[in-house]
Amino acid sequence: MKLPRRRFLRLAVAAAAMPAVARGANAQAYPSRPVRIIVGFAAGGSVDIGARLIGQWLQERLGQPFVIENRPGAATNIATETVVRASPDGYTLLMVGPSSTINATLYDKLSFVFLRDTAPVASTIRQPQVMLASPSLTAKTIPELIASAKADPGKITMASAGTGSSGHLAGELFKMMAGVNMLHVPYRGAGPALTDLLGGQVLTAVVGIAGSIEQVRAGKLRALAVTTATRAPALPDVPTVSEFVPGFEAGDVLGVVAPRNTPAEIVDTLNKEINAALADPKTKARFADLGGTALALTPAAYGKLLADETEKWGKVIRSANIKPE
Numbered sequence: 001m002k003l004p005r006r007r008f009l010r011l012a013v014a015a016a017a018m019p020a021v022a023r024g025a026n027a028q029a030y031p032s033r034p035v036r037i038i039v040g041f042a043a044g045g046s047v048d049i050g051a052r053l054i055g056q057w058l059q060e061r062l063g064q065p066f067v068i069e070n071r072p073g074a075a076t077n078i079a080t081e082t083v084v085r086a087s088p089d090g091y092t093l094l095m096v097g098p099s100s101t102i103n104a105t106l107y108d109k110l111s112f113v114f115l116r117d118t119a120p121v122a123s124t125i126r127q128p129q130v131m132l133a134s135p136s137l138t139a140k141t142i143p144e145l146i147a148s149a150k151a152d153p154g155k156i157t158m159a160s161a162g163t164g165s166s167g168h169l170a171g172e173l174f175k176m177m178a179g180v181n182m183l184h185v186p187y188r189g190a191g192p193a194l195t196d197l198l199g200g201q202v203l204t205a206v207v208g209i210a211g212s213i214e215q216v217r218a219g220k221l222r223a224l225a226v227t228t229a230t231r232a233p234a235l236p237d238v239p240t241v242s243e244f245v246p247g248f249e250a251g252d253v254l255g256v257v258a259p260r261n262t263p264a265e266i267v268d269t270l271n272k273e274i275n276a277a278l279a280d281p282k283t284k285a286r287f288a289d290l291g292g293t294a295l296a297l298t299p300a301a302y303g304k305l306l307a308d309e310t311e312k313w314g315k316v317i318r319s320a321n322i323k324p325e
Contacts, residue, residue: 030090030266034065037256038083039095040076043068046210046290050124050254051095053286057277058270075099075164075324077110084117088259090266093121098166098252098313101306105314106164106324115310119262120303122274123255127292128226129170130209131241135222136200142225142244145204149180158182159193159205163325167206169313170227170250172320174206177245186325197221208252209234209291227251234291253295253309255302271299 035058039051048070055066071079076099086092104114131142137156139145149156158175160168163186175182182204187193190207197205198220206227213234215221225241226232228251241248256274258267277283278294287294297305316322 030269031062031064033091034067035091035093036067036069037093037095038079039068039070040072040079040097040099041070042072043070046127046208046292047095047097047254049290050287053283054095054124054256054274054277057280057283058273061273061276062269075103075107077103077107080114080118081110081112083257084112084114084259086259088119088261088263090258090262090270092259093270094118094257096255096257096306098169098309099164100257101309102164102166102169102313102317104310105317106322115303115307117260118257119260119267120299120306121256121258121262121267122271122299123253123295123297123302123305124274124278125254125287125290125292126228126295127252127254127290128209128228128232129167129206129250129252130212130216130226130235130238131171131174131224132194132197132205132207132212132216133222133224134197134200134203135220137203137222140222140224142239142241145224146178146180146244149178149182153181154183156182156204157185157202159185159187159197159202159207161190161193161207162186162188164317164322166250166252167208168322169316171206172322173250173316174241174245174248176316176319177248194221213291232291233288233293252292253305254292255295255297255306257306267299 037051037055039048041047051068055068059066083092083094100114139148158171185202190211193205196202216223223238225239227241229242229249231240275296278296284294
């Protein structure tokens with residue numbers, strides 16, 4: 001049967017519009033089934049806790065389970081590879097810590113390129129590292145530490161949670177900007193580093209605030225400075241490194257990314273809801289318990305931050321000739 005030309009054109013226009021309508025309907029229906037948030041660490045750490053806080057909020061707001069799936073190993077590269085290979089439909093997300101921007105340079109044979117193969121969704125929290133001193137260290141301030149390190153190059157030890165950890169990179173940046181030579185001592189985790197710091201086997205350490213704040217509050221360890229550009233609300237009397245070394249900044253930013261080509265409508269939905277969580281007083285208080293502050297950004301602004309951090313840590317890794325363990 002031959003259709004009249006006018007009716008044929010109307011049907012053709014309607015047919016062409018159907019995919020766009022379907023896409024809009026799919027985006028509006030998101031999520032229609034459980035969503036996985038992949039975490040590259042074991043349960044209990046700050047990245048895992050941050051993922052669970054955001055996941056619970058999204059579950060309550062969007063009406064579907066947001067399931068936290070811990071995939072530790074290979075310095076979070078296993079978790080990242082899981083997400084970049086997933087379907088870009090918004091049902092597999094990655095909770096990102098500083099490792100992602102560090103690993104981009106630290107490892108030269110990855111099967112993915114983090115910035116290319118992921119879509120930034122939302123930042124969640126900014127946390128400082130803390131520069132700690134053993135009770136046996138005579139230096140009680142950052143200027144005194146710098147003076148001691150210059151007087152005895154290579155003699156003052158600086159522990160971290162491991163080679164390539166954010167604490168290690170913050171320590172190397174400090175050495176570069178302060179013009180000092182300190183001996184890096186890597187551990188397999190912040191816990192062993194803090195144990196040896198308490199015992200005086202190492203003299204200083206740079207570790208995350210969440211795992212060390214109780215020892216500082218109890219007076220067992222001395223906090224010389226925090227690494228963020230502004231003081232940490234959890235330790236308001238502790239100065240920043242930048243108060244003595246202008247321009248220094250090495251805060252850890254946590255956030256959420258999705259596989260590349262995830263629809264913009266889904267990214268925007270998640271960004272809107274995560275930012276609503278960050279404005280919620282109860283969520284902000286929980287993040288404060290982790291020693292951090294809520295950080296709400298657009299997907300574009302978070303993507304720029306990830307790119308800037310990747311470039312920054314790449315320069316430190318190459319300058320210090322850091323190799324993975």
